[in-house]
Amino acid sequence: MAGLTACDRGSHPGNIGKPAAQFVMTDGVETVDLAKLRGKIVVLNLWATWCAPCVQELPSLLALKQKMPGIAVVAVSTDQDDEVYRAFLVKHHVDIPTVRDSDAKINALYGTVQIPETYIIDRNGVLRRKFIGAQDWTGPEITDYLSKL
Incomplete structure (x- = not known):
C-alpha cells in the first residue's frame, strides 16, 4: 500500500512521540473531548466534505470502526456550510463522532496544512503516527499496526 509507506513524507513530524495536543471541540450538535478518549487508541481524521480524497477514504x-470497535475513530471537518455538512453525514451514514471546525482550529493545533490527514494517538495520549492523504483503513498493514499499539 503506497499510502502507508509514504505516511510521514520526508521526515517525522516533530510532535510524534509526544503527548497529543488536547482539545474539546463542539459544533452545537456533537462534542469531541480528546481527554475523554484516554485509554483507547484514537484515529483522529481531519477532513472536509468538499475534499475528494477525504470522501474516498470515508467508507x-x-x-475500521466496525472491524476494530475498541478503537476510537474521530473526525474533525473544516466545512464552512453547516447545512451541507449535516446533509453529507446523513447521506453517507456517518456513525463515528465527527465535529465541524469551520475555523480549522484543530488543523492549526496539529500543524495540518492539507487534508485528509490522520493522526494515531495511543492509549496514553501519545501521538504515534501521522498519515497524509487517503488511506485504506481496513488494509492489513494498518489494522496490524493498530492492533499492536
Whole structure:
C-alpha cells in the first residue's frame, strides 16, 4: 500500500512521540473531548466534505470502526456550510463522532496544512503516527499496526 509507506513524507513530524495536543471541540450538535478518549487508541481524521480524497477514504474509516470497535475513530471537518455538512453525514451514514471546525482550529493545533490527514494517538495520549492523504483503513498493514499499539 503506497499510502502507508509514504505516511510521514520526508521526515517525522516533530510532535510524534509526544503527548497529543488536547482539545474539546463542539459544533452545537456533537462534542469531541480528546481527554475523554484516554485509554483507547484514537484515529483522529481531519477532513472536509468538499475534499475528494477525504470522501474516498470515508467508507474505510467507517469500516475500521466496525472491524476494530475498541478503537476510537474521530473526525474533525473544516466545512464552512453547516447545512451541507449535516446533509453529507446523513447521506453517507456517518456513525463515528465527527465535529465541524469551520475555523480549522484543530488543523492549526496539529500543524495540518492539507487534508485528509490522520493522526494515531495511543492509549496514553501519545501521538504515534501521522498519515497524509487517503488511506485504506481496513488494509492489513494498518489494522496490524493498530492492533499492536
